Amino acid sequence: MNGCWLLAATTDSSSAWAELGSKLSGTEGRAIIGWALAVLALWLIGPNSSHSRKIAGAVFGVLGLGVFWSFVPAMSFLPAESVFLLLAGLTIFAAVATISARSPVYSAIWFACSLLGTAGLFLFQGAQFLGIATIAVYAGAIVVTFLFVLMLAQPEGHAFFDRVSWGKSPRAVIPVVTMAIVSLIAYQFGKSDIRNHVKAEELVARTVTELGGSDAAVRKVVHHQDGDVTVVEVDVVASEAALSKLEDSKAELQRSIGERIPDWSKCVVDFQTNTDVRTADHVAHLGGQLFGANLIGVEVAGCLLMMALVGALVVAGLDEEKKPGATAR
Amino acid sequence: MSETALLQNYLLVGSILFGLGLTGFLIRRNLIVMFLCAEMMLQGVSLSLIAWGRYHNDWSGQMLVIFIITVAACEAGIALALVLALCRKSGSLDIVNWQNVREEGRMPYIDQEVPAEAVESEVWPTLTPAGIEPATDQQELYRSNV
Numbered sequence: 001m002n003g004c005w006l007l008a009a010t011t012d013s014s015s016a017w018a019e020l021g022s023k024l025s026g027t028e029g030r031a032i033i034g035w036a037l038a039v040l041a042l043w044l045i046g047p048n049s050s051h052s053r054k055i056a057g058a059v060f061g062v063l064g065l066g067v068f069w070s071f072v073p074a075m076s077f078l079p080a081e082s083v084f085l086l087l088a089g090l091t092i093f094a095a096v097a098t099i100s101a102r103s104p105v106y107s108a109i110w111f112a113c114s115l116l117g118t119a120g121l122f123l124f125q126g127a128q129f130l131g132i133a134t135i136a137v138y139a140g141a142i143v144v145t146f147l148f149v150l151m152l153a154q155p156e157g158h159a160f161f162d163r164v165s166w167g168k169s170p171r172a173v174i175p176v177v178t179m180a181i182v183s184l185i186a187y188q189f190g191k192s193d194i195r196n197h198v199k200a201e202e203l204v205a206r207t208v209t210e211l212g213g214s215d216a217a218v219r220k221v222v223h224h225q226d227g228d229v230t231v232v233e234v235d236v237v238a239s240e241a242a243l244s245k246l247e248d249s250k251a252e253l254q255r256s257i258g259e260r261i262p263d264w265s266k267c268v269v270d271f272q273t274n275t276d277v278r279t280a281d282h283v284a285h286l287g288g289q290l291f292g293a294n295l296i297g298v299e300v301a302g303c304l305l306m307m308a309l310v311g312a313l314v315v316a317g318l319d320e321e322k323k324p325g326a327t328a329r
Numbered sequence: 330m331s332e333t334a335l336l337q338n339y340l341l342v343g344s345i346l347f348g349l350g351l352t353g354f355l356i357r358r359n360l361i362v363m364f365l366c367a368e369m370m371l372q373g374v375s376l377s378l379i380a381w382g383r384y385h386n387d388w389s390g391q392m393l394v395i396f397i398i399t400v401a402a403c404e405a406g407i408a409l410a411l412v413l414a415l416c417r418k419s420g421s422l423d424i425v426n427w428q429n430v431r432e433e434g435r436m437p438y439i440d441q442e443v444p445a446e447a448v449e450s451e452v453w454p455t456l457t458p459a460g461i462e463p464a465t466d467q468q469e470l471y472r473s474n475v
Contacts, residue, residue, distance in 0.1 A: 098353065312409070
Protein backbone atom coordinates (compact mmCIF):
# COMPACT_ATOMS: atom_id res chain seq x y z
CA MET A 1 0.00 0.00 0.00
CA ASN A 2 2.74 2.31 1.03
CA GLY A 3 4.81 1.33 -2.01
CA CYS A 4 1.84 1.92 -4.22
CA TRP A 5 1.40 5.38 -2.81
CA LEU A 6 5.13 6.07 -3.23
CA LEU A 7 4.99 4.86 -6.85
CA ALA A 8 1.96 7.01 -7.51
CA ALA A 9 3.70 9.96 -5.91
CA THR A 10 6.84 9.50 -8.01
CA THR A 11 4.95 9.14 -11.27
CA ASP A 12 2.82 12.05 -10.20
CA SER A 13 5.83 14.19 -9.45
CA SER A 14 7.67 13.21 -12.61
CA SER A 15 4.63 14.05 -14.71
CA ALA A 16 4.32 17.26 -12.72
CA TRP A 17 7.94 18.03 -13.54
CA ALA A 18 7.34 17.30 -17.20
CA GLU A 19 4.27 19.52 -17.11
CA LEU A 20 6.28 22.26 -15.40
CA GLY A 21 9.01 21.92 -18.04
CA SER A 22 6.54 22.24 -20.91
CA LYS A 23 4.91 25.20 -19.17
CA LEU A 24 8.24 26.94 -18.68
CA SER A 25 9.31 26.45 -22.29
CA GLY A 26 5.97 27.88 -23.44
CA THR A 27 5.53 31.56 -24.20
CA GLU A 28 4.17 32.48 -20.76
CA GLY A 29 6.88 30.51 -18.99
CA ARG A 30 9.68 32.08 -21.01
CA ALA A 31 8.25 35.56 -20.40
CA ILE A 32 8.23 34.89 -16.65
CA ILE A 33 11.78 33.47 -16.72
CA GLY A 34 13.06 36.47 -18.69
CA TRP A 35 11.29 38.81 -16.29
CA ALA A 36 12.80 37.07 -13.25
CA LEU A 37 16.30 37.10 -14.76
CA ALA A 38 16.10 40.79 -15.69
CA VAL A 39 14.82 41.73 -12.22
CA LEU A 40 17.57 39.68 -10.57
CA ALA A 41 20.18 41.34 -12.77
CA LEU A 42 18.98 44.85 -11.98
CA TRP A 43 18.74 44.00 -8.28
CA LEU A 44 22.33 42.70 -8.23
CA ILE A 45 23.82 45.52 -10.31
CA GLY A 46 23.41 48.45 -7.96
CA PRO A 47 25.60 51.50 -7.47
CA ASN A 48 26.90 50.05 -4.20
CA SER A 49 27.35 46.42 -5.35
CA SER A 50 30.65 44.64 -5.03
CA HIS A 51 32.58 43.48 -8.07
CA SER A 52 31.43 39.86 -7.79
CA ARG A 53 27.77 40.86 -7.44
CA LYS A 54 28.05 43.02 -10.54
CA ILE A 55 29.53 40.12 -12.53
CA ALA A 56 26.74 37.80 -11.34
CA GLY A 57 24.20 40.48 -12.30
CA ALA A 58 25.76 40.82 -15.75
CA VAL A 59 25.51 37.05 -16.30
CA PHE A 60 21.83 37.05 -15.29
CA GLY A 61 21.26 40.11 -17.48
CA VAL A 62 22.77 38.44 -20.56
CA LEU A 63 20.64 35.33 -19.91
CA GLY A 64 17.52 37.49 -19.53
CA LEU A 65 18.26 39.33 -22.77
CA GLY A 66 18.73 35.96 -24.50
CA VAL A 67 15.31 34.85 -23.26
CA PHE A 68 13.71 38.12 -24.45
CA TRP A 69 15.36 37.77 -27.85
CA SER A 70 13.95 34.26 -28.25
CA PHE A 71 10.55 35.96 -28.73
CA VAL A 72 11.45 37.98 -31.82
CA PRO A 73 12.29 36.49 -35.22
CA ALA A 74 15.89 36.55 -36.42
CA MET A 75 16.84 38.77 -39.35
CA SER A 76 18.08 35.76 -41.35
CA PHE A 77 21.01 37.67 -42.81
CA LEU A 78 24.10 37.06 -40.72
CA PRO A 79 26.08 40.33 -41.26
CA ALA A 80 22.99 42.44 -40.55
CA GLU A 81 22.10 40.35 -37.52
CA SER A 82 25.60 40.55 -36.05
CA VAL A 83 25.95 44.31 -36.58
CA PHE A 84 22.52 44.83 -35.04
CA LEU A 85 23.30 42.65 -32.04
CA LEU A 86 26.64 44.44 -31.52
CA LEU A 87 24.98 47.88 -31.54
CA ALA A 88 22.03 46.78 -29.41
CA GLY A 89 24.39 45.10 -26.94
CA LEU A 90 26.51 48.25 -26.66
CA THR A 91 23.41 50.39 -26.14
CA ILE A 92 21.91 48.18 -23.46
CA PHE A 93 25.22 47.54 -21.65
CA ALA A 94 25.96 51.27 -21.51
CA ALA A 95 22.40 51.98 -20.35
CA VAL A 96 22.76 49.52 -17.46
CA ALA A 97 26.14 51.04 -16.60
CA THR A 98 24.52 54.52 -16.59
CA ILE A 99 21.98 53.60 -13.96
CA SER A 100 24.48 51.61 -11.87
CA ALA A 101 27.63 53.76 -11.94
CA ARG A 102 28.54 55.04 -8.50
CA SER A 103 29.97 58.34 -9.67
CA PRO A 104 27.56 60.58 -11.63
CA VAL A 105 30.44 61.56 -13.92
CA TYR A 106 30.75 57.94 -15.03
CA SER A 107 26.95 57.82 -15.42
CA ALA A 108 27.12 60.73 -17.86
CA ILE A 109 29.99 59.15 -19.82
CA TRP A 110 28.23 55.80 -20.04
CA PHE A 111 25.11 57.62 -21.19
CA ALA A 112 27.17 59.17 -23.99
CA CYS A 113 28.31 55.64 -24.97
CA SER A 114 24.69 54.51 -24.98
CA LEU A 115 23.88 57.43 -27.27
CA LEU A 116 26.62 56.35 -29.68
CA GLY A 117 24.98 52.91 -29.77
CA THR A 118 21.56 54.46 -30.45
CA ALA A 119 23.05 56.65 -33.19
CA GLY A 120 24.48 53.48 -34.76
CA LEU A 121 21.04 51.85 -34.57
CA PHE A 122 19.53 54.93 -36.28
CA LEU A 123 22.11 54.65 -39.08
CA PHE A 124 21.34 50.93 -39.35
CA GLN A 125 17.72 51.86 -40.06
CA GLY A 126 18.81 54.29 -42.77
CA ALA A 127 18.07 57.42 -40.70
CA GLN A 128 21.36 59.12 -41.57
CA PHE A 129 20.44 62.63 -40.51
CA LEU A 130 19.05 61.56 -37.15
CA GLY A 131 22.06 59.37 -36.42
CA ILE A 132 24.41 62.31 -36.84
CA ALA A 133 22.00 64.73 -35.12
CA THR A 134 21.85 62.43 -32.10
CA ILE A 135 25.63 62.48 -31.76
CA ALA A 136 25.85 66.25 -32.32
CA VAL A 137 22.93 67.33 -30.14
CA TYR A 138 22.86 64.69 -27.42
CA ALA A 139 26.43 63.52 -27.00
CA GLY A 140 27.92 66.81 -28.11
CA ALA A 141 25.71 69.32 -26.34
CA ILE A 142 23.38 67.81 -23.76
CA VAL A 143 25.83 65.41 -22.09
CA VAL A 144 28.54 68.09 -22.00
CA THR A 145 26.09 70.49 -20.30
CA PHE A 146 25.25 67.77 -17.78
CA LEU A 147 28.95 67.35 -17.07
CA PHE A 148 29.38 71.12 -16.61
CA VAL A 149 26.57 71.22 -14.07
CA LEU A 150 27.99 68.17 -12.29
CA MET A 151 31.34 69.87 -11.93
CA LEU A 152 29.67 73.04 -10.64
CA ALA A 153 27.34 71.30 -8.23
CA GLN A 154 29.19 68.23 -7.03
CA PRO A 155 32.93 68.79 -7.48
CA GLU A 156 33.86 66.26 -4.80
CA GLY A 157 32.67 63.35 -6.97
CA HIS A 158 31.26 60.67 -4.69
CA ALA A 159 28.33 61.39 -2.41
CA PHE A 160 26.42 59.08 -0.08
CA PHE A 161 23.11 59.53 -1.93
CA ASP A 162 24.64 57.95 -5.01
CA ARG A 163 25.27 54.78 -3.04
CA VAL A 164 21.87 54.40 -1.37
CA SER A 165 18.52 54.28 -3.08
CA TRP A 166 15.15 54.78 -1.39
CA GLY A 167 15.74 51.97 1.07
CA LYS A 168 15.91 48.23 0.46
CA SER A 169 12.34 47.33 -0.45
CA PRO A 170 11.62 50.09 -3.02
CA ARG A 171 15.01 49.27 -4.55
CA ALA A 172 13.84 45.65 -5.00
CA VAL A 173 10.28 46.41 -6.14
CA ILE A 174 11.06 49.04 -8.81
CA PRO A 175 12.86 46.64 -11.23
CA VAL A 176 9.97 44.16 -10.84
CA VAL A 177 7.53 46.76 -12.16
CA THR A 178 9.70 48.22 -14.93
CA MET A 179 10.89 44.86 -16.23
CA ALA A 180 7.27 43.68 -16.27
CA ILE A 181 6.69 46.27 -19.02
CA VAL A 182 9.55 44.86 -21.11
CA SER A 183 8.50 41.30 -20.45
CA LEU A 184 4.88 41.99 -21.46
CA ILE A 185 6.01 43.58 -24.73
CA ALA A 186 8.26 40.60 -25.49
CA TYR A 187 5.37 38.26 -24.59
CA GLN A 188 3.11 40.03 -27.08
CA PHE A 189 5.71 39.40 -29.80
CA GLY A 190 6.09 35.76 -28.78
CA LYS A 191 2.33 35.17 -28.74
CA SER A 192 1.73 36.32 -32.31
CA ASP A 193 2.61 33.93 -35.14
CA ILE A 194 5.05 36.52 -36.43
CA ARG A 195 7.72 33.95 -37.24
CA ASN A 196 5.49 32.41 -39.91
CA HIS A 197 4.73 35.85 -41.31
CA VAL A 198 8.46 36.62 -41.57
CA LYS A 199 9.02 33.33 -43.43
CA ALA A 200 6.08 34.10 -45.72
CA GLU A 201 7.38 37.58 -46.52
CA GLU A 202 10.78 36.15 -47.37
CA LEU A 203 9.12 33.57 -49.61
CA VAL A 204 7.22 36.31 -51.45
CA ALA A 205 10.43 38.29 -51.93
CA ARG A 206 12.13 35.21 -53.42
CA THR A 207 9.19 34.49 -55.71
CA VAL A 208 9.11 38.06 -57.02
CA THR A 209 12.84 37.95 -57.68
CA GLU A 210 12.41 34.67 -59.59
CA LEU A 211 9.62 36.11 -61.74
CA GLY A 212 11.13 39.54 -62.31
CA GLY A 213 14.59 38.30 -63.13
CA SER A 214 17.59 40.56 -62.81
CA ASP A 215 15.65 43.76 -63.56
CA ALA A 216 13.59 43.79 -60.39
CA ALA A 217 15.08 44.12 -56.92
CA VAL A 218 12.74 43.68 -53.98
CA ARG A 219 13.25 46.41 -51.41
CA LYS A 220 10.77 45.17 -48.90
CA VAL A 221 7.65 43.12 -48.37
CA VAL A 222 5.04 43.99 -45.78
CA HIS A 223 1.52 42.68 -45.41
CA HIS A 224 -1.68 43.48 -43.60
CA GLN A 225 -5.07 41.83 -43.26
CA ASP A 226 -8.09 43.40 -44.93
CA GLY A 227 -11.03 41.29 -43.78
CA ASP A 228 -10.01 37.76 -44.76
CA VAL A 229 -7.89 38.99 -47.66
CA THR A 230 -4.17 39.40 -47.09
CA VAL A 231 -2.80 42.45 -48.85
CA VAL A 232 0.88 41.90 -49.62
CA GLU A 233 2.66 45.12 -50.45
CA VAL A 234 5.85 44.54 -52.41
CA ASP A 235 8.15 47.52 -52.77
CA VAL A 236 10.35 46.98 -55.82
CA VAL A 237 13.06 48.87 -57.64
CA ALA A 238 12.36 47.98 -61.26
CA SER A 239 12.40 49.42 -64.75
CA GLU A 240 9.07 50.13 -66.47
CA ALA A 241 9.37 46.97 -68.57
CA ALA A 242 10.17 44.77 -65.61
CA LEU A 243 7.34 46.32 -63.63
CA SER A 244 4.79 45.64 -66.37
CA LYS A 245 6.13 42.09 -66.63
CA LEU A 246 5.58 41.70 -62.90
CA GLU A 247 2.06 43.17 -63.19
CA ASP A 248 1.30 40.66 -65.95
CA SER A 249 2.41 37.75 -63.81
CA LYS A 250 0.51 38.98 -60.76
CA ALA A 251 -2.20 36.32 -60.96
CA GLU A 252 0.39 33.58 -61.21
CA LEU A 253 2.27 35.08 -58.28
CA GLN A 254 -0.86 35.25 -56.12
CA ARG A 255 -1.66 31.62 -56.97
CA SER A 256 1.83 30.43 -56.09
CA ILE A 257 1.82 32.40 -52.84
CA GLY A 258 -1.54 30.88 -51.93
CA GLU A 259 -0.16 27.39 -52.65
CA ARG A 260 3.00 27.86 -50.61
CA ILE A 261 1.51 29.76 -47.66
CA PRO A 262 -1.83 28.28 -46.55
CA ASP A 263 -2.68 31.29 -44.35
CA TRP A 264 -2.48 33.63 -47.30
CA SER A 265 -4.71 31.61 -49.65
CA LYS A 266 -6.68 34.79 -50.43
CA CYS A 267 -4.02 37.35 -51.14
CA VAL A 268 -3.73 40.47 -53.24
CA VAL A 269 -0.25 41.50 -54.32
CA ASP A 270 0.27 45.22 -54.63
CA PHE A 271 3.44 46.40 -56.38
CA GLN A 272 4.78 49.76 -55.30
CA THR A 273 7.74 51.82 -56.39
CA ASN A 274 7.55 54.34 -53.57
CA THR A 275 10.41 56.55 -52.70
CA ASP A 276 11.67 54.59 -49.76
CA VAL A 277 12.84 56.15 -46.49
CA ARG A 278 16.23 54.70 -47.46
CA THR A 279 16.44 56.64 -50.74
CA ALA A 280 19.85 57.87 -51.87
CA ASP A 281 18.96 61.56 -51.36
CA HIS A 282 17.60 60.83 -47.92
CA VAL A 283 18.52 64.14 -46.29
CA ALA A 284 16.97 66.17 -49.13
CA HIS A 285 13.68 64.29 -48.74
CA LEU A 286 13.82 64.71 -44.96
CA GLY A 287 14.34 68.45 -45.35
CA GLY A 288 11.46 68.61 -47.83
CA GLN A 289 9.17 66.89 -45.35
CA LEU A 290 10.37 69.01 -42.44
CA PHE A 291 9.95 72.39 -44.14
CA GLY A 292 6.94 71.30 -46.20
CA ALA A 293 4.37 69.29 -44.30
CA ASN A 294 5.76 70.15 -40.86
CA LEU A 295 6.51 73.85 -41.33
CA ILE A 296 4.20 74.99 -38.52
CA GLY A 297 5.79 72.43 -36.23
CA VAL A 298 9.22 73.85 -37.02
CA GLU A 299 8.02 77.35 -36.14
CA VAL A 300 6.49 76.13 -32.88
CA ALA A 301 9.70 74.27 -32.03
CA GLY A 302 11.68 77.47 -32.66
CA CYS A 303 9.38 79.41 -30.30
CA LEU A 304 9.77 76.64 -27.73
CA LEU A 305 13.56 76.83 -27.91
CA MET A 306 13.42 80.61 -27.49
CA MET A 307 11.13 80.33 -24.48
CA ALA A 308 13.34 77.61 -22.99
CA LEU A 309 16.36 79.90 -23.33
CA VAL A 310 14.59 82.78 -21.56
CA GLY A 311 13.09 80.41 -18.99
CA ALA A 312 16.46 78.86 -18.19
CA LEU A 313 17.93 82.31 -17.53
CA VAL A 314 15.01 83.21 -15.26
CA VAL A 315 15.15 79.90 -13.37
CA ALA A 316 18.92 80.07 -12.92
CA GLY A 317 18.38 83.50 -11.32
CA LEU A 318 21.58 85.01 -12.61
CA ASP A 319 20.51 88.60 -11.89
CA GLU A 320 19.48 88.04 -8.26
CA GLU A 321 22.85 88.95 -6.79
CA LYS A 322 22.89 92.27 -8.62
CA LYS A 323 19.70 93.53 -6.96
CA PRO A 324 20.50 95.92 -4.10
CA GLY A 325 17.96 94.45 -1.67
CA ALA A 326 18.57 90.76 -2.49
CA THR A 327 19.51 88.57 0.46
CA ALA A 328 22.77 86.74 0.03
CA ARG A 329 22.67 83.03 0.55
CA MET B 330 16.24 40.70 -44.64
CA SER B 331 12.71 40.76 -43.36
CA GLU B 332 11.23 44.13 -42.45
CA THR B 333 8.93 42.62 -39.84
CA ALA B 334 11.86 40.98 -38.05
CA LEU B 335 13.77 44.26 -38.10
CA LEU B 336 10.78 46.13 -36.67
CA GLN B 337 10.31 43.68 -33.82
CA ASN B 338 13.99 43.67 -32.89
CA TYR B 339 13.98 47.45 -32.74
CA LEU B 340 10.81 47.61 -30.69
CA LEU B 341 12.37 45.22 -28.18
CA VAL B 342 15.56 47.33 -27.89
CA GLY B 343 13.40 50.45 -27.52
CA SER B 344 11.29 48.93 -24.77
CA ILE B 345 14.40 47.72 -22.90
CA LEU B 346 15.95 51.21 -23.07
CA PHE B 347 12.69 52.71 -21.83
CA GLY B 348 12.49 50.17 -18.98
CA LEU B 349 16.09 50.80 -17.93
CA GLY B 350 15.55 54.56 -18.01
CA LEU B 351 12.42 54.24 -15.88
CA THR B 352 14.28 52.00 -13.42
CA GLY B 353 17.12 54.51 -13.13
CA PHE B 354 14.72 57.43 -12.74
CA LEU B 355 13.01 55.70 -9.85
CA ILE B 356 15.98 54.18 -7.98
CA ARG B 357 18.59 56.94 -8.29
CA ARG B 358 18.53 60.00 -6.02
CA ASN B 359 21.02 62.22 -7.81
CA LEU B 360 19.09 64.92 -9.69
CA ILE B 361 21.45 64.83 -12.68
CA VAL B 362 21.41 61.05 -13.01
CA MET B 363 17.59 61.18 -12.88
CA PHE B 364 17.59 63.58 -15.82
CA LEU B 365 20.00 61.37 -17.74
CA CYS B 366 17.56 58.50 -17.21
CA ALA B 367 14.66 60.62 -18.50
CA GLU B 368 16.69 61.26 -21.67
CA MET B 369 17.28 57.52 -21.94
CA MET B 370 13.53 56.93 -21.97
CA LEU B 371 13.22 59.44 -24.82
CA GLN B 372 15.90 57.50 -26.72
CA GLY B 373 13.91 54.29 -26.34
CA VAL B 374 10.83 55.96 -27.77
CA SER B 375 12.87 57.48 -30.63
CA LEU B 376 14.16 54.03 -31.62
CA SER B 377 10.61 52.67 -31.80
CA LEU B 378 9.42 55.66 -33.84
CA ILE B 379 12.19 55.28 -36.41
CA ALA B 380 11.54 51.56 -36.71
CA TRP B 381 7.81 52.14 -37.32
CA GLY B 382 8.62 54.90 -39.82
CA ARG B 383 10.75 52.58 -41.90
CA TYR B 384 8.24 49.73 -41.67
CA HIS B 385 5.38 51.90 -42.96
CA ASN B 386 7.65 53.78 -45.39
CA ASP B 387 6.57 57.04 -43.82
CA TRP B 388 8.59 60.10 -42.84
CA SER B 389 6.41 60.97 -39.83
CA GLY B 390 8.45 58.74 -37.53
CA GLN B 391 11.66 60.62 -38.29
CA MET B 392 9.83 63.97 -38.06
CA LEU B 393 8.61 63.08 -34.58
CA VAL B 394 12.14 62.13 -33.56
CA ILE B 395 13.44 65.52 -34.75
CA PHE B 396 10.84 67.21 -32.55
CA ILE B 397 11.73 64.87 -29.66
CA ILE B 398 15.36 65.99 -29.95
CA THR B 399 14.24 69.66 -29.94
CA VAL B 400 12.07 69.19 -26.87
CA ALA B 401 14.85 67.22 -25.17
CA ALA B 402 17.25 70.11 -25.74
CA CYS B 403 14.74 72.59 -24.24
CA GLU B 404 14.12 70.23 -21.34
CA ALA B 405 17.84 69.81 -20.69
CA GLY B 406 18.38 73.59 -20.68
CA ILE B 407 15.57 74.37 -18.25
CA ALA B 408 16.19 71.30 -16.11
CA LEU B 409 19.87 72.07 -15.66
CA ALA B 410 19.12 75.67 -14.71
CA LEU B 411 16.59 74.33 -12.22
CA VAL B 412 19.06 71.76 -10.87
CA LEU B 413 21.67 74.46 -10.41
CA ALA B 414 19.19 76.71 -8.57
CA LEU B 415 18.02 73.83 -6.35
CA CYS B 416 21.59 72.80 -5.65
CA ARG B 417 22.53 76.35 -4.62
CA LYS B 418 19.60 76.39 -2.18
CA SER B 419 20.08 72.98 -0.59
CA GLY B 420 23.80 72.47 -0.99
CA SER B 421 23.69 69.06 -2.69
CA LEU B 422 22.16 67.23 -5.63
CA ASP B 423 20.23 64.86 -3.34
CA ILE B 424 16.52 64.90 -4.18
CA VAL B 425 15.63 63.90 -0.60
CA ASN B 426 16.38 67.52 0.41
CA TRP B 427 13.23 68.53 -1.46
CA GLN B 428 10.86 66.05 0.15
CA ASN B 429 9.10 68.77 2.14
CA VAL B 430 7.03 69.43 -0.99
CA ARG B 431 5.50 65.94 -0.59
CA GLU B 432 1.83 65.14 -0.14
CA GLU B 433 0.19 66.02 3.16
CA GLY B 434 0.17 63.20 5.71
CA ARG B 435 3.06 61.26 4.17
CA MET B 436 5.94 60.25 6.42
CA PRO B 437 9.28 61.81 5.53
CA TYR B 438 11.95 59.51 4.09
CA ILE B 439 14.91 59.14 6.42
CA ASP B 440 17.98 57.06 5.54
CA GLN B 441 18.07 54.05 7.86
CA GLU B 442 21.65 53.10 7.11
CA VAL B 443 24.27 54.68 4.90
CA PRO B 444 26.75 52.16 3.53
CA ALA B 445 30.38 53.09 3.92
CA GLU B 446 32.23 54.23 0.87
CA ALA B 447 34.08 51.40 -0.82
CA VAL B 448 37.85 51.71 -0.78
CA GLU B 449 38.99 52.78 -4.22
CA SER B 450 41.22 50.10 -5.61
CA GLU B 451 42.49 52.15 -8.52
CA VAL B 452 44.62 55.26 -8.19
CA TRP B 453 44.12 57.64 -11.09
CA PRO B 454 46.77 60.05 -12.32
CA THR B 455 46.11 63.71 -11.63
CA LEU B 456 47.69 66.89 -12.92
CA THR B 457 50.38 68.49 -10.79
CA PRO B 458 48.95 71.63 -9.20
CA ALA B 459 50.51 74.63 -10.85
CA GLY B 460 52.39 77.29 -8.88
CA ILE B 461 52.85 75.12 -5.83
CA GLU B 462 56.07 73.43 -4.83
CA PRO B 463 55.45 69.68 -5.26
CA ALA B 464 55.02 67.81 -2.02
CA THR B 465 57.58 65.18 -1.14
CA ASP B 466 54.91 62.60 -0.39
CA GLN B 467 54.45 61.17 -3.91
CA GLN B 468 51.73 58.72 -2.83
CA GLU B 469 49.57 61.52 -1.51
CA LEU B 470 50.17 63.71 -4.54
CA TYR B 471 49.07 61.20 -7.14
CA ARG B 472 46.03 59.89 -5.33
CA SER B 473 42.86 61.18 -6.89
CA ASN B 474 39.89 62.04 -4.78
CA VAL B 475 37.37 61.45 -7.55
